[in-house]
Amino acid sequence: MLTIHHLGHSQSERILWLCEELGVPYDLVCYRRDPVTILAPPALRALHPLGAAPIIEDGGVVLAESAAIVEYVIARHGGGRLRLGPEHPAYAAFLYWFHFANGNLQPVVGRLMMVSRVGLGPDHPVQVAVQGRLDRVMALIEARLGEAPWLAGEDFTAADIMSVFSLTTMRLFQPIDLAPYPNIRAYLRRVGDRPAYRRAMAKGDPDLEPMLT
Template sequence: MLKIHHLGRSQSERILWLCEELGVAYDLVRYDRDPVTILAPPDLRALHPLGAAPVIEDDGVVLAESAAIVEYVIVRHGGGRLRLGPEHPAYADYLYWFHFANGNLQPVVGRLMMVGRVGLAPEHPVQKAVQGRLDRVTALVEARLSTVPYLAGGEFTAADIMSVFSLTTMRLFQPIDLAPFPGIHAYLRRIGERPAYRRAMAKGDPGFAPMLA
């Protein structure tokens, strides 16, 4: 059976959610962050040279990187569901938004977090550049979600599973004001109504209320 190594309050929530949506059975091994460093504990770091979650084990395969794991699970265990193929009219949209999550959205939130820890003044050129990039990224997401219910278009896909963490749980580490974005707010409310999302969050982070507003 698929084994998911999940670090609490991390992007590995994507994999739990994916499996819940697909109805894929899995064993959950949950880890808590070090209370001082907020990093993964040694037993999780020992699973993979980069020491980060998520990590899965499946019939002798050990795989990291959330996007790679999502594609692997969809193909190996999900019958290809939740991804759009080349024949689908929204195929290009699906590809773009699936990769947008780790190519733009998550990195810019991470950069803002790192810059904030350095303590640069708001008018510092680096601080302004990173904030400006985040503003453009969130504006693009808002524009998209103001016209379609899900990132790939009319149907829920793995592109949504890849993206929601950066708009929700990641805000524990880097607060982002989403008040100016009604399209994103409505989208997150739709996500929060999904039973699979609620199950995944309850299993992966019991007692934690998803940051959907």
């Protein structure tokens, strides 16, 4: 049985959602952030030196990093579902958006969060540069979702599972105004209509109303 070590309000929601979509059974172990530091508890360091979720255990395998876990679960337990293979016309789009989540979207939101906490002010060149990068990233997603219902195209895939956290729960830590992005808002409504997403969020973060607007 797969065990998911899930930190509340974190990227590990991706793994719960993936398993719910695939119908993969799992044991869930939940952790909560320190109320003062907002960091993960020390118990996670007993599983992995970085002490960050998600972490899974699968027999003798202990694996961290959400993208690696998503690929592992799809390959080992999901029969290859929710990914597009090289023969699929949208294969390149799937690869791009799957890696875009942790290559561009999440890092720039994280950078803006850190820069904002330093208090440089809205006109400081660093603040302007980071905000500008986020604006370009969001505009690219908005444009893509004006072309297709899901990031890889017509099919819901793991690329969507990788991306939604940064557009929803991450806004607890760094607010993002979605008003200028009607296609993203419509996309998040489609996500919210998925029973697997609702089940995953209810199990992993029962205290949180999913931030889909």
